[in-house]
Amino acid sequence: DVKVTQSSRYLVKRTGEKVFLECVQDMDHENMFWYRQDPGLGLRLIYFSYDVKMKEKGDIPEGYSVSREKKERFSLILESASTNQTSMYLCASSLLSSLRSGNTIYFGEGSWLTVV
Amino acid sequence: GESVGLHLPTLSVQEGDNSIINCAYSNSASDYFIWYKQESGKGPQFIIDIRSNMDKRQGQRVTVLLNKTVKHLSLQIAATQPGDSAVYFCAENTGGFKTIFGAGTRLFVKA
Numbered sequence: 001d002v003k004v005t006q007s008s009r010y011l012v013k014r015t016g017e018k019v020f021l022e023c024v025q026d027m028d029h030e031n032m033f034w035y036r037q038d039p040g041l042g043l044r045l046i047y048f049s050y051d052v053k054m055k056e057k058g059d060i061p062e063g064y065s066v067s068r069e070k071k072e073r074f075s076l077i078l079e080s081a082s083t084n085q086t087s088m089y090l091c092a093s094s095l096l097s098s099l100r101s102g103n104t105i106y107f108g109e110g111s112w113l114t115v116v
Numbered sequence: 117g118e119s120v121g122l123h124l125p126t127l128s129v130q131e132g133d134n135s136i137i138n139c140a141y142s143n144s145a146s147d148y149f150i151w152y153k154q155e156s157g158k159g160p161q162f163i164i165d166i167r168s169n170m171d172k173r174q175g176q177r178v179t180v181l182l183n184k185t186v187k188h189l190s191l192q193i194a195a196t197q198p199g200d201s202a203v204y205f206c207a208e209n210t211g212g213f214k215t216i217f218g219a220g221t222r223l224f225v226k227a
Contacts, residue, residue: 004159031213040124042205043160043217050213090159104150105207105215107159 004108012114019078023091032074033092081115128224135193137221139206146208151191155202201225
């Protein structure tokens, strides 16, 4: 089974703090993603990476950055946390760039971030 | 995916009944579709997928139907159980990295 692990499940941070969310996948997947999920809204893509040290902006990259130094690890960084970044953050991975049957997106358990 | 809104549509079914969850997708060029189940406090779990060259695909207790004419996707769950209570959402992909996720439908199963 694919395992996507988000190290922090629940975090409370202060406005202005720098926040790191870490994600590790154990299936040698090429692609990794960070989404945020808010009540009543679909998943929104923040950033994705299709290779080590490569990154692409998603739909809502403002206020975030990412780092992919190793294939299995993808970090989301909030340089200066703000209250509107309070959300659930989901890391995901997929094997190939084109989603097809048997090559889908697998998600971690999520990281609940509250910024006060 | 479904229209984005603050309140999730809700479906309430009796244990043992069949459930049908619907999704209207947005892009006629989408060629791959996925259904996910998300339990409270957890990440989304893959349930079943279907390619655009198919109308129907069956899994264990689940069936996905695709109607490309009206851009509609449905998930049927047979003999719904309390453990099926969750938010279900569809996703569409046009190839590459762009996947659009619906907001979801909350399924309540009454014992």
